[in-house]
Amino acid sequence: LAKTTQPISMDSYEGQEVNITCSHNNIATNDYITWYQQFPSQGPRFIIQGYKTKVTNEVASLFIPADRKSSTLSLPRVSLSDTAVYYCLVGPVQAGGGNKLTFGTGTQLKVEL
Amino acid sequence: DTEVTQTPKHLVMGMTNKKSLKCEQHMGHRAMYWYKQKAKKPPELMFVYSYEKLSINESVPSRFSPECPNSSLLNLHLHALQPEDSALYLCASSQVQGTVNYGYTFGSGTRLTVV
Numbered sequence: 529l530a531k532t533t534q535p536i537s538m539d540s541y542e543g544q545e546v547n548i549t550c551s552h553n554n555i556a557t558n559d560y561i562t563w564y565q566q567f568p569s570q571g572p573r574f575i576i577q578g579y580k581t582k583v584t585n586e587v588a589s590l591f592i593p594a595d596r597k598s599s600t601l602s603l604p605r606v607s608l609s610d611t612a613v614y615y616c617l618v619g620p621v622q623a624g625g626g627n628k629l630t631f632g633t634g635t636q637l638k639v640e641l
Numbered sequence: 642d643t644e645v646t647q648t649p650k651h652l653v654m655g656m657t658n659k660k661s662l663k664c665e666q667h668m669g670h671r672a673m674y675w676y677k678q679k680a681k682k683p684p685e686l687m688f689v690y691s692y693e694k695l696s697i698n699e700s701v702p703s704r705f706s707p708e709c710p711n712s713s714l715l716n717l718h719l720h721a722l723q724p725e726d727s728a729l730y731l732c733a734s735s736q737v738q739g740t741v742n743y744g745y746t747f748g749s750g751t752r753l754t755v756v
Binding site: 562564569570571572573574577615628629630631632633634 | 689732
């Protein structure tokens with residue numbers, strides 16, 4: 529399984545764009561990159577998933593360079609409610625489900641006024 | 642229904658007790674998972690069920706016994722736990738379309754305290 533490396537923590541202010549980068553140098557050909565958000569005492573919440581290039585949804589964008597050895601989660605115009613831990617996960621997807629995704633240490637994002 | 646429901650939300654049990662955690666989803670997901678999360682640590686995978694069959698056991702002690710009675714329900718039976726087993730236990734499910742997994746849906750967890 530590909531190991532991921534993220535910054536332990538990041539600080540930002542409301543209204544700013546936040547970019548969290550994840551390094552996954554030994555990503556495999558069939559691995560996808562998935563990001564989750566977790567608030568204290570709650571389960572992680574799926575944010576975005578991608579394989580290559582750029583993926584965008586209503587809450588975030590995911591940038592993946594051609595070599596796929598890293599990825600960047602971009603949160604536009606963050607607010608106080610975006611203060612949470614963000615996890616980057618890399619792992620294979622199997623047609624029958626039951627894939628084994630392992631959480632890394634995550635990035636604690638703190639947003640201030 | 643787009644949720645994973647876990648019950649109970651909080652559980653306090655003695656080391657000689659037997660208790661069960663319950664997880665339910667009605668999204669038609671065919672993969673279900675148990676994770677354990679200690680304070681300020683990432684979730685750790687315990688078990689994976691795929692199409693109601695146990696596919697992954699991450700060398701979890703036998704005092705934790707998973708069960709998947711049907712495609713919507715996942716249980717975790719607890720027996721003779723230790724205080725260090727106190728943690729947030731998270732259930733998750735995922736769907737598969739073709740070969741793409743669209744991510745896990747997690748429940749809010751059961752906060753377990755072993756005394």
